[in-house]
Amino acid sequence: MKYDSRKDEIIQTSAILFKKKGFSAVTMRDIAKEMGIKAASLYNHINSKQEILSEIIISLAEQFTEQMKSIKMSDESSIDKLKQIVALHVNITSKNQFGMASLNNDWMHLEAQLPYYLKLRKNYENDFRNIIEKGIKDNELITQNPDVMVFSMLSTLRSLYIWLPKKEDLDIEKFTTELSLVLINGINK
């Protein structure tokens, strides 16, 4: 693996450890040891442990926000938009399996950036629900509580970081299709 910079190496190494034990249980000494340097040396590249977490989470949250924007702007059917959202999660997660753990589990340890993160997350969930609601109105989706549908799909998509790494030989494109099928059409014959 190669890194853009020493700072980038710190962030990526930290993400691996954060996934294993959570942000709070990982020490600066742990991160430094993993890189073969001393904890004090980390501070030549980053300002605080907090900053490492922020960089991991905010960068991912912004990727989701940006790509959701182009999905919702497109003029496809609601079902096709949902399939694109599935692909979005599979793609980002397959490239950031460690960071996705922090995004899901350690966001509450953000400090200055917490309100910004919460805003991005709320907007994302609203966009998701709007797509579902339009699908119901257009008679593409069943007439059921849209909150339940958003919850169900999003829970699965947010858990991909746990599951994808266990299937390393996975064909990403094939998996995306299978998962879309299960999420949208169910498992009943």
Next chain:
Amino acid sequence: MKYDSRKDEIIQTSAILFKKKGFSAVTMRDIAKEMGIKAASLYNHINSKQEILSEIIISLAEQFTEQMKSIKMSDESSIDKLKQIVALHVNITSKNQFGMASLNNDWMHLEAQLPYYLKLRKNYENDFRNIIEKGIKDNELITQNPDVMVFSMLSTLRSLYIWLPKKEDLDIEKFTTELSLVLINGINK
């Protein structure tokens, strides 16, 4: 709220705090303060912070194990068994919204009990997959990768602890039916 014992009160209070910040970020002083006593006094009732976590997680894991046993032993159709699993998760989560956060996010901080927890979890997932595989063989379920189906359903069920508390006025029985419908039949019209 009432407690069986002072120890029970410690466990339930801790679960609330563990859900908010995670096991590692909660201190014995935090727990004591929430109960209006000093941290040292906690040790009259429990032996360690570890023990609190173990009690929360293992008790829940054993409830799932026990109830899965009676579901898999029954002679219902695979689809009805899946509906019962949905009901199982909704029921346990609605009664233990705080503890379920620890079960999902802090199991890696178990020490002596970690292997036991992992065994229970693995058995549970195997039972779940066996039900799905029988459903496919019996032509009740679509012929798709059973791992994907287990992952998708279980991810949603495991995330209930995040979502149920936000819908406090929820009719549990109605919600169970809606969720089963979405998980089994999908959202496509």
Next chain:
DNA sequence: GTCTATAGCGCGATAGAC
């Protein structure tokens, strides 16, 4: 059963040499 006091340790972060 709760308290005060504290042991013993590890934490995040800084100073300053090289």
Next chain:
DNA sequence: GTCTATCGCGCTATAGAC
């Protein structure tokens, strides 16, 4: 850019008075 040394603090847990 990394090191050694260390500050100041908060952690889990224990001892012993009441």
